[in-house]
Amino acid sequence: MSGQWTPSQRALARAAYRRGRRRRSFLVALASTVVVAVLAFVVLVGSPGWDRAREAFFDPVEFVAVLPAVAQGLWLNLRVWVVAGVIAVVGGLALAVARTTTAPALFPLRAVVTIYIDVFRGVPVLLVLLLVGFGLPALRLPWLPITATFLGTLAIVLTYTAYLAEIFRAGIESVHPSQVAAARALGLTRGQTTRRVVVPQAVRAVTPALLNMIVALQKDSGLISILGAVDAIRAAEIAVSGSYNFTAYVVAGFLFLLISVPLTRLVDAYNARRGGRGVGAAMVGAIR
Amino acid sequence: MTGPTPKPLRPPLLRVAGLRKSFGTNLVLDDLDLDVAEHSCVVLIGASGSGKSTLLRAVDLLEEVDDGVIELRGVDLADPWVDANAARARMGMVFQSYNLFGHMSVLANVTLAPRLVHGRTKEEAEAAAVAMLERVGLGDKITAYPDQLSGGQQQRAAIARALVNGPELLLLDEVTSALDPELVGEVLDLLAELRAEGTTMLVATHEMGFARQAADLVCFLDGGRVLESGPPEQVLGAPEQPRTREFLARLHA
Numbered sequence: 184m185s186g187q188w189t190p191s192q193r194a195l196a197r198a199a200y201r202r203g204r205r206r207r208s209f210l211v212a213l214a215s216t217v218v219v220a221v222l223a224f225v226v227l228v229g230s231p232g233w234d235r236a237r238e239a240f241f242d243p244v245e246f247v248a249v250l251p252a253v254a255q256g257l258w259l260n261l262r263v264w265v266v267a268g269v270i271a272v273v274g275g276l277a278l279a280v281a282r283t284t285t286a287p288a289l290f291p292l293r294a295v296v297t298i299y300i301d302v303f304r305g306v307p308v309l310l311v312l313l314l315v316g317f318g319l320p321a322l323r324l325p326w327l328p329i330t331a332t333f334l335g336t337l338a339i340v341l342t343y344t345a346y347l348a349e350i351f352r353a354g355i356e357s358v359h360p361s362q363v364a365a366a367r368a369l370g371l372t373r374g375q376t377t378r379r380v381v382v383p384q385a386v387r388a389v390t391p392a393l394l395n396m397i398v399a400l401q402k403d404s405g406l407i408s409i410l411g412a413v414d415a416i417r418a419a420e421i422a423v424s425g426s427y428n429f430t431a432y433v434v435a436g437f438l439f440l441l442i443s444v445p446l447t448r449l450v451d452a453y454n455a456r457r458g459g460r461g462v463g464a465a466m467v468g469a470i471r
Numbered sequence: 472m473t474g475p476t477p478k479p480l481r482p483p484l485l486r487v488a489g490l491r492k493s494f495g496t497n498l499v500l501d502d503l504d505l506d507v508a509e510h511s512c513v514v515l516i517g518a519s520g521s522g523k524s525t526l527l528r529a530v531d532l533l534e535e536v537d538d539g540v541i542e543l544r545g546v547d548l549a550d551p552w553v554d555a556n557a558a559r560a561r562m563g564m565v566f567q568s569y570n571l572f573g574h575m576s577v578l579a580n581v582t583l584a585p586r587l588v589h590g591r592t593k594e595e596a597e598a599a600a601v602a603m604l605e606r607v608g609l610g611d612k613i614t615a616y617p618d619q620l621s622g623g624q625q626q627r628a629a630i631a632r633a634l635v636n637g638p639e640l641l642l643l644d645e646v647t648s649a650l651d652p653e654l655v656g657e658v659l660d661l662l663a664e665l666r667a668e669g670t671t672m673l674v675a676t677h678e679m680g681f682a683r684q685a686a687d688l689v690c691f692l693d694g695g696r697v698l699e700s701g702p703p704e705q706v707l708g709a710p711e712q713p714r715t716r717e718f719l720a721r722l723h724a
Contacts, residue, residue: 188491193547194538200551470533471555 238428245430249422253434256418259332261442263404263414267339268397274340275347276386280377282348283355296348303345308406312338316410335407343400350392354385390457394450401443405435415439482545484509484671485530485640490539492525492695499525500536501695507640510669514682514703517692518718523675524567526692527642530673531564543640560588563633567645569625571617571632577604578613581632589636603631607661623654627661634665641665643674679722683707691715 190198227233281289281296303311315338320329358381366376386393408417415435422431485507492500500522507513515523528534530541532548532555541549548558571580581600585591591599604613607627617625626646633641643662647655659681666672666685676682682689683703690700691712699712710716 188538191489191538193540193550197549197551204551471535471551 240429240433242428242430245426245428246434249419249431249434252418252422253415253431253438256413256415256435257438257442259412259414260401260404260439263332263336263339263407264401267336267343267404268400270340271343271347271400272393272397274344276351276382278344278348279351279355280382282352283377283381285373300345300348303342304349306342308339308342308403309409311342312406312409314338315341331410331412332407335410335412339400339403339406343396343403346396347393350389350396351385353392354389355381357388358384391450391454394453398443398446398450401446402439405439481508482542483507484544485673486540486542487526487530488540488542490526490529490541491537492522492529492534493537499695500529500539503539503692503696505690505697505700507671507673508687509671511687512666512670512672512674512685513688513690514686515673515675515690515692516677516679516682516706516718521692522695523692524644525695527564527644527673527675530640531562531642532559533564556588560584560636561639563636563638563641565626565629565633565641565643565646567648569617569622569629569649571625571629573617576614576616577609577620577628580617580628581635584632584636599635600631603635604628607631607634608657621654622650623657626650626658630658630661634670639671641670641672643672643676645675645677647676647678677722679707679719691718693718 230236278296278300281292282300284293312335316331316334319327319334319337362380362384363376366380367373371379405414405416408414408420411417413421415438419431419435423429483506485505487503487505490500490503490505491498499520503522503526505513505526515526517523525534529536530548532541536549539549540547543558543561546553546558548555571577572583575583578597578600581604582591582593582596585596585599586593601610601613604610607630609624609627609631612620612624612628617628620628626649630646646662647658650658655678659678662672662674662681663685674681674686686703688700689703689706690697691706691710691714692698693714699706699710699715706715707719710719
């Protein structure tokens with residue numbers, strides 16, 4: 184009786200009705216998309232400066248000509264992104280854990296960490312870049328590499344470590360106290376409890392926010408260009424100053440999108456797979 | 472399906488027929504039939520996973536069913552062209568874990584639907600909510616927040632939240648299962664009072680004492696079907712089906 188279910192006429196009629204509604208929803212979505220696209224096109228092409236703007240920003244010949252140089256620059260962005268990302272994640276987690284320590288002897292550590300986070304979270308990235316990029320070389324430390332790439336990456340690491348430490352701290356605080364009680368009841372020390380019980384759950388809780396910051400970091404790697412490192416943005420700047428055509432900027436933007444859009448979709452897919460506890464809570468829509 | 476069936480003179484308030492629901496390959500409701508007469512109290516018993524909760528959720532249109540009829544006063548709510556929000560507004564649902572809104576006071580919980588769904592003014596809604604909260608014995612907890620209340624108080628607030636809209640049918644899903652034993656009584660007493668006042672209720676529960684005392688009809692669910700149903704003294708006192716006897720024996724062991 185259960186295996187061979189033949190849907191009743193009633194069930195078939197309902198299914199047909201639902202199919203009709205889905206088709207209608209699709210057509211409505213399609214129609215509204217077409218209307219918006221046409222409107223956007225008319226406004227853009229109808230603008231008085233459209234012809235000039237198209238030549239200056241969307242010149243196909245220029246696009247092809249500057250692509251290799253800008254792509255070469257993007258390679259630097261990607262390397263900065265990976266290095267800065269790894270250091271900032273590890274450092275941020277370490278700082279967040281350091282803040283949760285309770286030993287009296289570690290008070291100076293907690294104080295320094297708190298001040299560090301307050302400062303670097305409160306100062307604009309651009310300012311940190313300028314201060315690190317022009318301030319550190321002034322110290323004339325013989326062992327310090329003073330290349331633009333190194334200093335730029337350092338500035339980004341300093342800022343993002345502070346950001347990520349705050350995200351991890353929010354995660355640690357979101358772990359329910361009963362979890363700590365259960366771990367301590369088993370005889371685990373404070374440190375063991377933090378490492379084996381609290382941090383794994385904290386990381387899981389904040390993964391969506393964390394991945395969001397990693398995507399943001401990929402874009403902010405372009406800020407090192409202001410110190411003169413030849414990344415995608417700087418390469419585009421150089422091309423623009425040579426030709427007085429802005430297509431190179433569009434090329435750089437295009438290349439950044441080429442990296443960040445798939446990355447964002449990947450993050451969305453990951454969050455959805457975690458069972459809707461992240462951003463894409465699809466189950467909510469199931470109630471008619 | 473074969474020829475016209477003569478309609479009874481007084482159709483039941485709720486008629487469930489041929490209800491089928493599966494989650495993936497797991498068949499939870501299997502061709503289930505059930506009638507709930509107006510002003511009666513129907514109690515669903517059965518092991519975990521027998522389909523009690525899914526049946527209640529299906530009736531309140533919180534689950535989409537694969538097949539079957541869910542008629543409320545002759546209108547089949549399972550048809551997707553029926554306004555589900557309007558249908559749900561005519562029923563009240565109380566959940567096992569209360570599901571009070573934690574960011575709202577008790578009063579705000581109880582006045583939310585009257586104001587948003589039933590178009591009452593703030594004053595009307597608050598007057599009705601205060602009366603209902605006094606009715607369930609929470610007159611002094613109106614401004615409290617859910618996390619300041621005991622389990623029994625939270626569940627009584629949840630019942631007030633469902634009742635204040637004047638539902639035609641009250642659905643109760645194991646409403647005492649999350650309560651400490653000494654708090655179960657206060658909730659069951661309230662349900663017995665509502666029953667005496669003629670509230671139509673469909674109740675899933677493990678409290679056989681309540682079933683014996685308050686039910687007009689007890690239905691034993693097994694494998695997504697009503698295996699046995701009848702007055703409590705029959706189903707609980709002298710069950711015909713071996714599965715029912717087994718279930719009751721394990722419960723009392």
